[in-house]
Amino acid sequence: MKTNKFLKIVLGLMVTFATVSCVQDDDYTVPTSQGDEESAALANLIATGIEVDMEYVKELYNSSPGIPFEVEDNIYVIGYVSSSDKTGNFFKEFFMQDSPSNPMGGLKVVLDELDSYNQFNQGRQVYISLKGTFIGEERVGNGIYTIGGGTEFDQYGGTVTRLNVNQVGNNLLRSSVTEEIVPLNVTFSEITDQHVGVFVQVDGVEFAANLNGLRYFDPIQVYDTQRTMQTCTGFGYASFSLETSSFANFKAELLPTGNGSIKAVVNKTFDGSARVLALNNVSDVNMNSDRCTPLDFSDFEVIYEEDFQSAVDGTNLDLPGWTNFAEAGSRVWREEAFQGNGYAEFSTFGSGDVSNIGWLVTPGFDMDAQENEFINFTAAQHHLDSPDNTIEVFVSTDYDGSDVLGATWEPLVASFPTQANSWYEFVDSGLIDVSSYSGTLYVAFKVTGSGTNEQLDGAYQVDNFVMLASM
Template identity: 55%
Template sequence: MNKTIKSLNLILILIASFAVTSCVQDDDYTIPNSLGDEENYALQELLDTATEVSFDYAKALYNSDPNEDGDTDDAIPYLIENDVYIKGYISSSDRTGNFYKELYIQNSSENPTSAMKVILDQVSNYNQFNKGREVYIKLTDLYIGEERTGSGVYTIGGEPEFDQYGGTVTSLNFNQIAENILRSGTTEEIVPLNLTFAEITDQHVGMFVQVDNIEFADNLNGLQYFDPIEVYDTARTLQSCSGFGYDTFILETSSFADFKAKDLPTGNGSIKAVVSKTFDATSYVLALNSVDDVDMEGPRCSLLDLDDFATLFEEDFEGMSTGSAISSNGWTSYAQVGTYNWRALTTTDTGNPGPGNTIASMGAYGSSTDENIAWLISPAIDLDAQGIEFLNFQSSNSFSDDSELEVLISTDWDGTTANVASATWTTIPAIIAGDDEFYQDWFDSGLINLSSYSGSAGYIAFKYIGGYPSSGDIDGTYEIDNFKILGEN
């Protein structure tokens, strides 16, 4: 009898062992396309009894600075008590070991507009929560906050922890994962969102993106994705040719990534990755799901040579009559709203361009009107006479006080002030002096590529928006100097 019991126990142990090992996902790359009854029932109950909310709604529940003092040490993760859920698609995968105890989800498999992070006390999630899997996250009794205070990365997690830096969410435990993260039987292809380095913002953290025409920095030839002297992560610089210089970004690789010892490609091409942040949240980074998402077999890009360009037009405003609206050298100044307008003034700034120089200036202080909109428009530039053009200028402010300065281009303006507002104007990217900068400092706009615009008459406009209301500070001053258009010889 005892032998029979022992034999039966042994059989049960072997069966249990087989059942446990059959659930291990480390070597099982198949994606389940059907779910167990229990999970199906839980999902159906959620859909029947709870309300779907948007990612942005969930994010808005968390306030990282409740005292509005610019300090996040008072941050308190938000406990969700209502029966609500979000639906999303998983954009990350820990199959290669480059993600650890985290999921990123975005609100659509294609052209997403929002994404969030989920932290969970579970490894090897790539099968259960495979990339592209449609998931429903029951937010009831979970928290919205940050994993690290001040990171700006909206995170779904469990019971918060507090220290001198504020409150942070903790990882979801096994029971919370089973109760709150419910899969459907759908797996979608995650279509990468095409962006440039300059376009990546907080909005894109957690999204699967693609950046084209990039390469690893010149000094990384012969190196691998991971530096063996590092302990946790290695940052490798990506670059893209941008006129006369490079735009750069960071690719971050974990010490646990199975591709860490692979050589970096030496060509130019594209990369598909998830947008994330460094541990201290000071910089955006890209993180690979797989090295298969790197395609850099093309020839490396080449920078432009400044010697190949001539100055098509330049303006330093010297010699203009100071104190009155600018109207010489082909420039147009136009007060669309209010009477204050762009004027040529003599600067007293100690920095570049320096005291005694003439500049273009517009400010609403003392205008006695609630709104001031004033345009300063360049002479016509022939954008068809050469292959590539670049714009460059300098800007400064005198206590800009929430007034705004936009840089615009038009190829259909007829040159009359009557039709300024009705013409088609497109914002062009430029570095402009900000509110918090010292009022005597001047900032270079960078070389702004105009080659995507064509026409025999293109106009560059500086549009000032401000005012002098009885309440509110929108009455600051903006200043422009050393305007220049470069064209390829």
């Protein structure tokens, strides 16, 4: 009897040891090496496969949008995990970006696995063997490039399904490398679809004042809650949404009331209609400073102002002192008026021109007549489908009033609307310091687009241009 009891204890210890030794990587001790099988599979992939970048992967799906692309070639893509499902804010998915710092883009991976952070911890370098996988969207039209293990089709089109347990083991191969993911510093207005999946940091951010006393998740909602964040930009605010899942373990925490920074992954809403930020952990929110206050016009002297309220709807812009010039194509800036508001607009839709480039140049300003000059304006967009459909602002001190292309134009940094903004939502440029210039200064707006490329046939509007001097 004693012998049988002893054997039971030994067997119990052996089972316990075997169980512990087979547990996947945990949060406390993420191993620096993989098992022999995974290491061998990774070595074989590198030796026999062809490496492609994330843009190549995206183009595979772009070749037949709406229909998931089945990869048949022995190719692989490398990425660094940017998200974590440890807190429950991501579910059976992870994002990865193409570099641990200064990334150019990201991809989403859907897998039939819970607590994937144990295996695919943030910063882990992952090689994805793409052969036998599908590239597409998890929901039709959401615009998130996703790697999945199968497909489903309905009346709306085709989507990718999660990688099964065997595909996870065979196609998602970790290296021994775990890098620190350095957040990409951006402003709200700079975030585009190219940043989906990227770990970013926004500074000078706070939650909207009407959210004071509320929590990350609204208990009356079922799945996700969006909370409005804002940053001060000149005389107004730029806004963006933070989305929190009902499964996040921090959902009941109060929203901070101060100003500071937030680090999060760029994601999209369920239907893909808007970009949002999603937290890996609430510790990535640091808002302990005083809230910001937009600038007050009463603290400045207005040197020049154009609100375009004299605009004659649907005519070519011909305001006194302004230059309206087409560098390429037939289109020029137009005067538009909508619901009592006048503005200047450059639209390439229906022009029939392969390239449309339009310049709108202000009158000249005597920069020696006062000090501490700033400019400010608002801008909006509609039907914008690509970041290549651009608006820029420049200044020149050698423009002669007529030869636009013969002048030297220096670019200015300003906040402009992107696809993330609603159509006709005017965005404040921020207060732009031009006090270092002397002589006669001209300000120019330049829009680049196309009348034959649907991705570049959007429109931009400019309104409320002012030249100011601080008092």
